[in-house]
Amino acid sequence: MPLPAPPVWQAFLQPLPAAAASPSLYVDVLRLDRVDPGLSGNKWLKLQGWWQQFQDGHYQSLLSFGGAHSNHLHALAHLAARAQVPARLLVRGYASAPLTPTLQDCLALGAQLEFLDRSQWARRYDLSWQQMLAAQHQALVIPEGGAGEPGLQGCRALAELAAGYDQVWLAVGSGTTALGLAQGLAALDSRTLLVGVNAVADQGERRRQWQQQMPAAVSWQLIDDAHGGGFARCSVQLLALIQRYDALGLPLEPVYTAKLVQALEQRSALLAGQRLLLVHSGGLQGRRGYPGLGRATSA
Numbered sequence: 001m002p003l004p005a006p007p008v009w010q011a012f013l014q015p016l017p018a019a020a021a022s023p024s025l026y027v028d029v030l031r032l033d034r035v036d037p038g039l040s041g042n043k044w045l046k047l048q049g050w051w052q053q054f055q056d057g058h059y060q061s062l063l064s065f066g067g068a069h070s071n072h073l074h075a076l077a078h079l080a081a082r083a084q085v086p087a088r089l090l091v092r093g094y095a096s097a098p099l100t101p102t103l104q105d106c107l108a109l110g111a112q113l114e115f116l117d118r119s120q121w122a123r124r125y126d127l128s129w130q131q132m133l134a135a136q137h138q139a140l141v142i143p144e145g146g147a148g149e150p151g152l153q154g155c156r157a158l159a160e161l162a163a164g165y166d167q168v169w170l171a172v173g174s175g176t177t178a179l180g181l182a183q184g185l186a187a188l189d190s191r192t193l194l195v196g197v198n199a200v201a202d203q204g205e206r207r208r209q210w211q212q213q214m215p216a217a218v219s220w221q222l223i224d225d226a227h228g229g230g231f232a233r234c235s236v237q238l239l240a241l242i243q244r245y246d247a248l249g250l251p252l253e254p255v256y257t258a259k260l261v262q263a264l265e266q267r268s269a270l271l272a273g274q275r276l277l278l279v280h281s282g283g284l285q286g287r288r289g290y291p292g293l294g295r296a297t298s299a
C-alpha cells in the first residue's frame, strides 16, 4: 500500500492556537500535513482515486504536470517511488534554471523531469497531446494538481468529519478538494457551511465554476480577496503571520494555508459562537523556496 491508509480523523485534530481565535470561536485544525512525511496534505487525498485508476488499468508509468514548487508533483514522486512505478514529471520552466528543492527531491526519488517552455505548458490540458503522451509512455496521465473526477473521490471522505461542524474552511487552488468535500456533504445531507479561501487571483473564474458545479444542497462561500496579489506572493504581513504561528506550533506555508488562517483571523469577530473545522492542506515542503522560511517540521 504505497499511499497512507485512510486515517482516523480525530488523530489529526488540534485546536487552533488561542491567540488567533476570539474567545467565543471554536476552531479545530485538521492537520493533513501530518498524515505522512512525503505524501500528505490534500494531494494525498486527491491521489487516492488516481492510484485506484492506475491499479485498475494497464499502465506502466505515471505522468503529470506542475510548477517547480508543486506539492502535487512532490507527492506524486513519493507515490511512484513507493510503488516502484516510473514517474515522468512535466515541469513548467527551463532545464537551465537551478533546480528548486521540490524538484531536487523528485529527482532523488527517481522521477524523470522534463521541462516545458511557455507554449508547451499552454498545451497541458490538450486532450490529444495527453493521449499521445499516454500512448508514448504507457502512462496514466494525471492533470495538474491531481484534478479531475478521480481527484475528487478521496476528498469526499473529508465530509464525514466536516459534517460535525457549523463551518468548514479550506484554501482553494483548482477547487478540486472543496468540490469533492461539497459532494460528500451533499451525500450526507449536511448543513455545514463550506468556506473556500481562494489563493489565486482568478478574476472570478472559480466563483463561476462553483456556481455551475457545486451541489445545490450545499451552502458555500468563496472568499476572493485573500490571495494577496497573486499565487506565490508572500507579503511582509503574511511572513509575520507564518512566523507567529510557527511559534504557536502550527506551521503554515505562504501559498495556501497562511492565506486561509489570515482570512479567518480577519473575520473571527463575525464568527462568534460557531464551531469551525479548518483544513490544513499541507504543502510545507514548499516553504523551502522562500527566503526567511525554512522547512517546517510537521511535529
Ligand SMILES: *Cc1c(COP(=O)(O)O)cnc(C)c1O
Pocket: 041, 042, 043, 071, 072, 145, 171, 172, 173, 174, 175, 176, 177, 178, 256, 257, 281, 282, 283, 284
Ligand atoms: C494544492 C493545494 C491546495 C489547493 O487544492 P485544490 O484542490 O487545487 O483546490 C491547497 N493547499 C495546499 C497546501 C495545496 O498544496
